[in-house]
Amino acid sequence: MIKGVVFDLDNTLVDSVETIRQAADATLRSKGFRGVDLETLVSVMGLTIFDLFRRAEPAIEEERMKELFLDYKENYMRFIGSTKLLPKARETLEALSAKNLKMAVVTTKSRYNAVKVLESFDLAHYFGAVVGFEDTDNHKPSPDPIIKAASALGLDLGAIAVVGDTDADVAAGKAAGAVTIAVTTGVTPIHKILEKRPDYVIGNIIEVERIINDLNSRQD
Template identity: 30%
Template sequence: MSDLRLVIFDVDGTLVDSQAEIMAAMTLAFQAEGLALPDRATVLSIVGLSLAEAFRVLCPDVDEAQRVRLVEAYKASFMQLRSDNREMGPLFPGAMDALDVLRAQDHTLLAVATGKSRRGLDKVLERHGLTGVFHSEQVADHHPSKPNPSMILTALSETGVPPQKAVMLGDTTYDMDMARAAGIKKIGVTWGYHAADALLPDAMIEDFAALAGAVDQLIGS
């Protein structure tokens, strides 16, 4: 197993540009509770956190009962938007090609570590033809919120890959801090929801065409 390597992907802001649907669902959730919606940059800054943690950041002054209602309103709004057959967030340019390159390598395993729910991730994978592509899929239902390293540690356990042969790809400081806590390498992307200069990764890529080379550089080819 020691010759295997693992590439772990964040979803929102890294693989999929989901900001339009996130903003729409947040707008409906805040309206349902009669609260003012924070600005776009503030909302997008919490992408990657579990919903409960996200609303603690966005609404520090509301009580726990209202935060629970906000979480449920967001989930309901997200499902309603999808049932209205709205276009779901597209893959970022080059994402599918980069996945195809890596999945064609016998020694490379792929995983997901996302703040999405199991149901939410399944919808995204189905929408983009990615069902079955990832060897390990870690979701918010079963773990503490990022940056707790639980998702990465579980992916390593499930795949049998040692930390020194694993790398995390993400767009937020939560992804980078999670990888750091798990003791694995980290690749940041410039197109996501956190400022690139805040990420402090081991490598930074500006497009998906650079991913395979960055992976080779950090964990060996």
């Protein structure tokens, strides 16, 4: 029986590609490094901002990463207006909430920025937990953030579904023992997602409700 849903945030609930690119680009350029283009961002989508910095500028010293991260958090808020709510995201959350399903967000962005994004679209009240970059030592594709979210919701891992748009989301969910639902609203190539063998692949997040209804009906 599925009792909870753990959502990725970027490109699962919101379209934040340009916000991330602009914030990372501004951060690196302000320190004299090369900027970030879309191709570079797509190559590490679903991983951490540190992975993006390393991919964009391999010469960055590790000791500068914390400074860059703090600057990035500030720059993200400068460009947050570029983020858009994805179609049917609100309707999906409302439908799942009406069924008394517990929900959490697991993201590789900072918890502060994640909450600000959710608040900007009046979505924060749907979630019993938000697990951000700073909340676990290991990040997606590690299962650790999923495990932490399930614990925060008070649910067993077998009672949750993980919804995300990247191969890292699917890998994390499967490693945690959850049902995995890949949604193709992001920029990750579909072949990378399919390599991780998600339980379900959908084109729009609204289909999550149908899948959970089907799964739970089998338990009745």
